[in-house]
Amino acid sequence: MKIAPHHIGAYCNDIEESIDFYVDVLGFRHLFSTETMEGDKPLKMAWVKSDDGVVIELLEQEDKATVAAARACLNHFAVRVPDMDEIVARLNERGVAIEAGPFDALCPFDRPLGEADSDVFTVYGDGGAKLKIMFFRGPGGERIEAVQDNIGAL
Structure with missing residues (x-):
């Protein structure tokens, strides 16, 4: 079995602000945005990609406790x-x-x-x-x- 990197997930407080940061400041391309569910919670998601292929999945939930928990462990x-x-x-x-x-x-x-x-x-x-x-x-x-x-x- 060959395992290869796919993406990095990062929870954020404001997905539009994060998209702007990764695109305008770091030069990533905005691949797409969507809204879906994470279990029973609405989830906003956007994917950005660097020229070298680093993919970051940006995630925003209404429940900001998820952001705080992610910040504490990442x-x-x-x-x-x-x-x-x-x-x-x-x-x-x-x-x-x-x-x-x-x-x-x-x-x-x-x-x-x-x-x-x-x-x-x-x-x-x-x-x-x-x-x-x-x-x-x-x-x-x-x-x-x-x-x-x-x-x-x-």
């Missing part, structure tokens, strides 16, 4: 950026607070990555990868990590 998801300075400027322009970073992070490997895993980091060597990372929050409180991984190998 640590973060990460998006790859080609230029950290560019995303920092974009966030600053739109008044999005940066929670931590950007800072350099070394990611040493306990074993070399193979060619089949070259999509994990843009540039890597046997010893590891040099990264630049930072964290910020989406409009629903979801924690997002921006990773610039084209800095080089250790």
